[in-house]
Amino acid sequence: MSHDLQEIDTDVLGVDLPRQDRFYRQLYLIRRFEQKLLELFTNNMLAGTTHTSQGQEANAVAIMEALKLDRDMVWSNHRCHGHFLSYCGQSYRLFAEILGRRTGACGGRGGSQHLHWRNFYSSGIQGGFAAAAVGAALAEKDKGAISCIFMGDGTMGEGSVYEALNFASLLSAPVLFVVEDNGIAQTTPKELGVAGSITDRARAFGIDCHHLASTDADEIFATVSPIVDQIRTTGRPAWLHLETVRLGPHSKGDDTRDEAFVAELQKRDPLTVYRDRVGDPGALETWCDDHIAQVLDLALKDDVACAS
Amino acid sequence: MAHIDIITPRVNANEDEVLVAELHVAVGDQVDVGDLLISAETTKASVDIEATHAGTVSKINGKKGRMIASGSVIVVIDIGGDSAAAGDDAGGADGGSAEVKVTTKARLRAEELGIDLDAVLPKAGRIGVAEVEAAAGKGADGGPQVTAMQAVLVGGGGHGATIGEIAVACGWDLIGAVDGKLPKGTQVISGVEVIATDEALQSLYDSGVRVAFVGIGGATSSETRQAVFEKLQAIGFTLPPLVHPTAHFGADVKLGAASYVLPNAMVGPRCRIGANVIVNSSSTVAHDCVVGDHAHLTPAAILAGNVRIGASSVVGMGASVLFGVEVGQGCLIHNNVSVLMDVPDFTELSLEHAPKRRDLDA
Amino acid sequence: MRVVEELRDSLFGIMQRDPSTIVLGEDLLDPYGGAFKVTQGLSDAYPNNVITTPISEAGLVGVGLGMALRGRTVLAEIMFGDFLTLTTDQLVNHAAKVKWMFNDAVDASLVVRTPMGGGRGYGPTHSQSIEKHFCGVPGLTVMAVNQFQSPGDLLKEAAELGSPVLFIENKIMYSKLVEPDRLVSYDRPDAVILTYGGVTEFCVQAAERLLDDEELTVEVVPVQHLSPLPADLIRTAAAKSDRVFTVEEGTVSWGFGAAVAEEILSAGITPHHFQSIAADPTAIPSARNWELEILPSVDKIERAVVASF
Incomplete structure (x- = not known):
């Protein structure tokens, strides 16, 4: 296992595995990682807050697969663990970060919502990095790199998003804007927070808009790959409205939705959708369970971050 | 002397100041209409400031290489002749006013040295630290203490x-x-x-x-x-004006340095009396008169309203000057003459002789 | 040389030294060259490096931040300082934070230039001096030019810092001459005035008048680095005199004067007289005379100094 701060951990990402095995292992890794975080929180071993991406793991797995991780830039948000793990596989650094350890990805400074690793950046402010994603894409355009920024349906209320869209189109920035629409912003259902169409929002800026309602990693990958290729070829931005599900609470214990409704959503659990497609899911799951136990153990032994 | 203010122009809307790039005249220079006075610049343009009147440059406010505010007076040109404005200057900073400016530092120094500021002699109408210290030094030496009065x-x-x-x-x-x-x-x-x-x-x-x-x-x-x-x-002497307690003064009268108003004289409202003028005993100066520097209104001379008396002219005892009449400079009006019309400069008027020109240099 | 020319020359110099530098802002393209002409000629000389932007202050600062995060030096112009409020999230939550929250692994060489100040009759939303709201933000350096210390050198310093800088200029200062010889230092001045930005000129004029009319020696100490404050400069200056004044163009509460007082008092320096001169606590009227009444002026400074004795 590599702890090099500059590295993408190809072992953890499973780059040598067949794609479907790799997808399932990453889906499972993200799920178990975040379940572990909730356990740690319940056991009072974790300070602050954490936003899990249960139900949305396929977005992270499929979109990272479509990007060129050696050059492309990823801009994430408060719900960023899945994006981070699929981007670089640095599970140990992420545990250490969230646990407030010196060895964390950001030395215990950023915590759950503010992560940086190579070309990965996340911010706890909705839409806060939208314009930065545009600027970075312009700065690296001549290197053949693109920016991918993740937002949610709740981000659609932020003016910064629309300023960024205007710039991206005017200046021809190669940016993939992804809206992970899980239908609820903290406790506010989309119907109360978003007017009009999410899919068509960027069209008025002269940006190609795409829509997909899926939790199937293969289907998402098949949709995203040509969009990414098109962005890279044309140097123009694109907009992807991705309807997904939120199986857990916003952060912890703050799910106000009807239990029956959430139970219905469980049928679209991306792990359930995908498990049948791999030959030996049990082996992939065991690898992940062992890996998580191992890196968590390591992280817990690390020095706690403090000022001195 | 009447004067004309040349105003610093506003060259563009966004700049409140111009740079004085070149001074083409100095104080004392004679200028004609259209003569170049100052070259000024803004970030965008340069502009020539020209004389609008002929006369003598009496003041330049701009300094080469410094900024000056648009709308402020950059050059003053004296265009000659008497004017009401001349009277405004009579009690000015040339030593005529009895009002003394005390600098803050001088006040502090006087407190420190225990010096009464009334006992300090001003210099050019001002008491500074040097004057306070000079007063303190004299006191300490036991020498003759000179007071401000x-x-x-x-x-x-x-x-x-x-x-x-x-x-x-x-x-x-x-x-x-x-x-x-x-x-x-x-x-x-x-x-x-x-x-x-x-x-x-x-x-x-x-x-x-x-x-x-x-x-x-x-x-x-x-x-x-x-x-x-x-x-x-x-x-460098300070030359305060004097007004005898029995003289009568109207409102808004300006009295220049070393001008004295003697017993029982009357000076009407808004009169402008220049420097070194004598308004002698029992003379009458009605409202709005302008009396030039060094003039002498001898005892019982009478000026009706709006009369102008030129510099250095003498109005004799019992002489009277009719309303609105202008007497030029350097004139001598003999006793008891009634002046009914304007009198040219350097004219001698008497009851006995026809008006004749005076040659004061003889 | 005038302030605007020094700043422009400095921008050209920065561009020459690092041809990857980006300058962006509203209405920057020649022949207009920016509302106050600081960038005039730049887009003709460096067409690929100067980006004219939509009216989108948060967006342009955010785009600049993204470029800076990827290694570019970026100089963004906000047309009026009042519009900085629109950039607050980008400056305070992002630009100022990235280096620290990402464990010093990144930085952003981002300079946001903007003119503050009144005196032009532009009214409540185009005349303010609101830089104090951006001071005291860890990770965000705030600098302010004055025409008695080289504005061009300060801009070069800002661009070379490598971290986010809010760079405060002043509308009426652009056409002023740079005149370093008008700052006078004394061993033991009768009063010290600590100030910054556009009102520095008023302080210098007041000091010159006070010397001529009152024989008072007043040392004006302009502060170019507002945040973090240069404690040594402030304490050394304040310790020279029993009378310490601060002058700022913004309103007084939670302002420069309070920050200077903290620096002085916490160092055990207790002047006999301390006074902050600032704008009246009101929005800025458009009516010209009214505006001048509520802002600091040479007369107000002069009167305050005399009254302290």
Whole structure:
């Protein structure tokens, strides 16, 4: 296992595995990682807050697969663990970060919502990095790199998003804007927070808009790959409205939705959708369970971050 | 002298100042209409500032290489002739005003040294630290302490006595009179005698005496009095005006340096009396008159309203000047003449003779 | 040389030294060259490096931040300082934070230039001096030019810092001459005035008048680095005199004067007289005379100094 701060951990990402095995292992890794975080929180071993991406793991797995991780830039948000793990596989650094350890990805400074690793950046402010994603894409355009920024349906209320869209189109920035629409912003259902169409929002800026309602990693990958290729070829931005599900609470214990409704959503659990497609899911799951136990153990032994 | 203000132009809307790039004239230069005075610049453009009137440059506010605010006066041109504005300057900073500016630092220094500021002699109308320290130094040496109210009378004759009495009545402490002809020790008025010739004025000033009164009259000519006035000014003396307690003053009267209003005289509202003027006993100056520097309105002279008397002119006893009439400079109006129409410069008017031109230089 | 020319020359110099530098802002393209002409000529000389932007202050600062995060030096112009409020999230939550929250692994060489100040009758939303709201933000350096210390050198310093800088200029200062010889230092001045930005000129004029009219020696100490404050400069200056004044163009509460007082008092320096001169606590009227009444002026400074004795 590599702890090099500059590295993408190809072992953890499973780059040598067949794609479907790799997808399932990453889906499972993200799920178990975040379940572990909730356990740690319940056991009072974790300070602050954490936003899990249960139900949305396929977005992270499929979109990272479509990007060129050696050059492309990823801009994430408060719900960023899945994006981070699929981007670089640095599970140990992420545990250490969230646990407030010196060895964390950001030395215990950023915590759950503010992560940086190579070309990965996340911010706890909705839409806060939208314009930065545009600027970075312009700065690296001549290197053949693109920016991918993740937002949610709740981000659609932020003016910064629309300023960024205007710039991206005017200046021809190669940016993939992804809206992970899980239908609820903290406790506010989309119907109360978003007017009009999410899919068509960027069209008025002269940006190609795409829509997909899926939790199937293969289907998402098949949709995203040509969009990414098109962005890279044309140097123009694109907009992807991705309807997904939120199986857990916003952060912890703050799910106000009807239990029956959430139970219905469980049928679209991306792990359930995908498990049948791999030959030996049990082996992939065991690898992940062992890996998580191992890196968590390591992280817990690390020095706690403090000022001195 | 009338003057014209040349205003710094606004060259563009976004700039409140212009840069003075070049001065093409100096104070004292004669200029004609259209002559280039100043070259100014903004970030965008340069602009030539030209003379709008012919005359003499009397003041330049801009400095080369410095900024000056648009709308402010950059050059002043004297265009000659009398004007009401001249009267405004009469009591100005040339030593005429009795009002003394005390600098903050001087006030602090006086407190520190325990010096009474009333006992400090101003210099050019101002008390600074140097003046306070000079006063402190004299006190400490045990030498003759000179106070701010001490003054010297120039001229020990009859007019000198008249002015001396008024000065004393106004609270001045006359240390003596200087006179070129009268022997030392001659009593001028009670307690004031001739102490030296006027050769001693500089040394009196150097010893700390800073105030002087001009005790020279002149029934037919003001030339001697003008010469004394200019000498005192050159040395640096403060030359306060005097108004006898029995004189009557209207509102908004301007009185220049070393101008004296004698007993029972009357000066009407809004009159402008220049420097070194005598408004003699019982003379009447009705409203809105302008009297030039060094003029002498002798006893019982009468000026009706809006009369103008030019510089250095003398109006005789019992003479009267009709409403609105202008008497030029250097004129002599003999006793009892009634002046009914404007009088050109340097004219002598009498009851006995036809008007004739005076040659004051003869 | 005028302030605007120094700043422009400095921008050209920065561009020459690092041809990857980006300058962006509203209405920057020649022949207009920016509302106050600081960038005039730049887009003709460097067409690929100067980006004219939509009216989108948060967006342009965010785009600049993204470029800076990827290694570019970026100089963004906000047309009026009042519009900085629109950039607050980008400056305070992002630009100022990235280096620290990402464990010093990144930085952003981002300079946001903007003119503050009144005196032009532009009214409540185009005349303010609101830089104090951006001071005291860890990770965000705030600098302010004055025409008695080289504005061009300060801009070069800002661009070379490598971290986010809010760079405060002043509308009426652009056309002023740079005149370093008008700052006078004394061993033991009668009063010290600590100030910054556009009102520095008023302080210098007041000091010159006070010397001429009152024989008072007043040392004007302009502060170019507002945040973090240069403690040594402030304490050394304040310790020279029993009378310490601060002058700022913004309103007084939670302002420069309070920050200077903290620096002085916490160092055990207790002047006999301390006074902050600032704008009246009101919005800025458009009516010209009214505006001048509520802002600091040479007269107000002069009167305050005299009254302290």
